[in-house]
Amino acid sequence: MIGASPINWAMLVAGNEHTATAISYNEIACYGALAIGAPLGVILSKNLGMEHIAIAIFITALLGLVYTSSLKPVYGNSTSEQIPFLKVLKLVTPFGICLGLAGLGFGGLSNFITLYYDYFNWNNAALCLSVFSSLFILGRRLFSNQINVKGGLNVALICLITEAIGLFLLFLAPNESLALIGAAIAGLGFSLVFPALGVEAVKLAPATNAGSALACYALFIDLSLGATGPLEGTVINVFGMKYLFLFCAIMVVVGILIVIRLMNKKQTAI
Template sequence: MSFNTVFSAAKHHSKLQIAGFVSFTFFGYLGIGLPLAVLPIYIHKTLGFSEIVAGIVISLQYISTFIVRGISGKLVDTRGPKIAVVLSMSGFLFSALLMFSAFGSEADRMLCLVLLAVTRLITGCAEGMIGASPINWAMLVVGEKHTATAISYNGIASYGALALGAPLGVLIAGHWGIAYIALWMAVAALAGLVVAVSKKAITGNFQAKPIPFFKVFRLVAPFGICLGLAGLGFGGLSNFITLYYDHFNWSGAALCLSVFSILFILGRLFFANQINLRGGLRVAFFCLITEMTGLAILFLAPHPHVALIGAAITGLGFSLVFPALGVEAVRLAPASNAGAALACYGLFIDISLGVTGPLEGTVINIFGMKYLFLFCALVLLMGVIMVWKLMQQKK
């Protein structure tokens, strides 16, 4: 047997191991994706609240995710990723059961809204725990040299789950009623919990002394800010695309989310290796330009078919931003802070998605729904400029 054959087999085995760990991300984000295309319309149309209220309720998830990320990173570095994953799956399960109660309280619209808000907060806590935990678990097993692959596969799992969950949620709500979405969320969380409990716990054994959390935060901040700017484009699409389509009397908003997610997955599958070949900053620079182009097409789209093209280009552009900048950010921290570094880095996407609802909801109220994606494209331009400056500093 040749060396190349052995190397290829080992590489394939590592990829399978990584896929096994990031399956937890799939279970979690399937639960997040199921109500994604239904909940904004439900809050605005069925319960009768404004777009700003709908945006705030949706964004509550990202606020609690932001708070929990740091706790999760420290927990992973000190006690291992398994406990974080188990806590995450338990949180998703509890959130699903509470959402079922919220939908059952529809007659009292204020009570229903409060329960949905609490549900989003719990979902955010669960997302904060699952965020980087599967990546760290995979890195502890297959080695740090597979960091880019682990981050890429984790993103495929998350956005693949969103691509499946969004249209599936619309289908479930249309055929059986919106309450059944919560039941399917519970099934996904329970499946993830069972698999997590069955896996072997593992912790790192690093010689280097961990550095303080806030020092890690400062190290990764420049890369995280660029990620956060890119996240505003994704947040605008995921949070408001159903209302955007409704504004123009278009149909197929869930398909738009799916097209975004499919191109996101294809981008990671076919181009992830470019990060190792060309460097994270260079890849991130071209990805941000691509995402900005897709958002501009969404703004100019005269009908939903062109909007689908814009969503596809946006998804392709956003696909490698997280791993490309993430690889650069994690390299700055010692191995003993790998969990904290990924958690700190992930905080910026949480901040981004957390402010998306109120910020872009305000933009919509002041300038009109039509200008949502123009605003997103201008924000991406700021990200392009920042990454260009980071490239010059590195040279």
Template sequence: MEAGSGIKSATSSIALEIAGFVKFTFIGYVSIGLSLGVLPVFIHNQLGYSAMIAGIVISLQYLSTFLFRGYAGNIIDKKGPKTAVLSGLAGFAISGLFLCIAFLFKEHHELCLILVALTRLITGFAEGLIGSSPINWAINTVGEQNTARSISYNGIASYGGLAVGAPIGILLADNYGIAGIGIVVFILGIVGYLLATRKNDAVIKSTEKRKSFASVLKTIAPYGICLTLAALGFGTISTFITLYYAYLNWTNAVLCLSVFSVFFILGRLIFAGAIDNYGGLKTAVACMALESVGLAVLWLANMPQVALVGAGITGLGFSLVFPALGVEAVKLVPGSNKGAALGAYGLFLDISLGLTGPLIGGVASHFGMLYIFPFSMGMVLLGLVSCLFIGQKIKSFKAQSNNAGI
């Protein structure tokens, strides 16, 4: 009993320690979530631009995040994750100020759109710097044996932040406009920055030779491509659900984001041991299959209540895809490149979310809004097939190695 209690105590202590780092991820993604359900409608309805333009502007954030992932990985490996986290939180504060400025020019549509686009770019910079930094900070502190847990908790913080931020953003926009969102984002960035300055950094000095970022990116690319395809389901919901609901004359679209996020978090909490028990690839395949079912329900939903069920199933399915594939990807690189590996892996999520705007927006514009979910479902199924292919290649390689050993 005493041994069991000691293990539980140690596990709880590690969990709390990881939570102390991923709270910065939570702050960042609350800031992102605040405008997620507001800006597409603001650009489309108030500024009068098309769904495709709205999607492209929203996707600028993911393009910017993509460009700064490698930079963040190098900072983490050379200077430590604390520097990257501080830079990201400062970026969120600045993006909040620019959103307030954009609101002041809401009657000048072109100028306002440019300012909103600039806000998205700054937000992308902030996300790029803070995206994987708390994970590395946690791993460097609690050890590599807790990599899967650190990645999972970070995901809970990110999607939990979106779940909290999205409905609050709607309330702020309804009462104070996007300036209200900008003020809250600025305050969150400053508070997060001050909290981060009080924590000790954790830099791992490895004797292994560092690979170039391009080499690391090439190494983990097969897993990253699977992630790109799987994340299109989430990207479609997060970017276009408000427009989808408006097209069908449904209300409370933000509930879809919240339900998705809640079930995403539940999936990571309830099935936290699946990756260690069954392996990353098997877990990812099962999750993508479930995510596809959720997207099919969203596609066939004839009432908003059914759409919420689809969003929940999609969130549950997508919940373990990132950590499952991430654990397998990080194994492939030396310890001196762990920060770069997580940054490179995160790039593929940025690629997916960056493609979502123009790609799904193009599907909506050319074929109709009703086709966005069957299309994204097809992409997720393609990701599932890609995972099966990688698994088969690994089995073949191991069989050849065993034969060579004999």
């Protein structure tokens, strides 16, 4: 609910022609919080205790609630006919699957990077997540307009290839310095996957279904992150910790193949 609602809110305020920008800046805020939160959580835990992380989260959420409650509600004004929810879900599913596959790389970093660093006896695992998030934000800030210039599928393809390269580098990294470079490249690649595919997915539904289309599409990243623990945990148990990011990279390559198929299908339709 928190993930999809603010994006839809921003889309209503900015207008459909600024969908990519609305999605991009929302995710900048989200991953900016992640970049700050990882090291901040370590500091709070070490100096004040684990329970103070929970207190900080509660206070932050309360401040967000107070702020949003003070703002005027925004409503859509489209008169186009709505289509059933399941039909919307069917329309966005191919794009959502690509997003979910790309999300496995982020999920591997956020859930297992500490264990991955510990496996190789490396230090500063939190820094790896911060570097990923920082390059994610930089990519969104510098290149989000390329979605309007080159098209969502073209940008998504470039981003997925970049993310796969970063994940392969993480898998091959012999030390923590190269692992940081791999995380940076993966973060840069993942940065525009959500808005690039999201713009294409939302276009398929009527304007009155834009919110539900976005919610259906965003559902796949939630499913991806939810499946990360058991799925990648199984990979680690069966093949070993060192193959974690190889698995993530292969999943992103599958996403690349799906995007290429979507591009061919779109070209054929034209």
